[in-house]
Amino acid sequence: MTVINYIKESFDELKNNVTWPTWADAQKLMVTVAVFSILFSLATWGVDTVFTKLIGLYFDLIG
Template sequence: MAKVGNYISEAFGELKTNVTWPEWAEVQRLTIIVAVFSILFALATWGVDVVFAKAIAGFFSWINS
C-alpha cells in the first residue's frame, strides 16, 4: 500500500514542478473551440443519421409497395 501512496505523491510532485500549465485565457479559448467543434460534429452526425433513416425508410416502403 505504501507503493501506491508513494506513486500518487510523486505524480502530484511531477504535476507541480515539471508541467507547464497554459494561461487561463488560453484554456478558455481552447475550451470554446472544442465546444464549437463538438456541436458541429454532433450536428453533422445527426444530419447523416436523418438522411440514412429517410433513405432506409424510403427503400423499405418501395419494397413493400
C-alpha cells in the same frame, strides 16, 4: 513501488513539470472544443437523418 508513493510522484510531476495554460489560453481552447463539439454533433445528426430517410425509402419500396 507502493500506491501511495505513485500518487505522491504523480502529484509532484503535475506540480513541477507540467506547463499549465494561462486562463486566456484555457478559455480559447474551451471555445474551440465547444464549437467543434457542436459541429460534430450537427454532422452526426445530419448523417443520421439522411440514413433514416434512405432506410425508410428502401422499406417503402420493398414493402
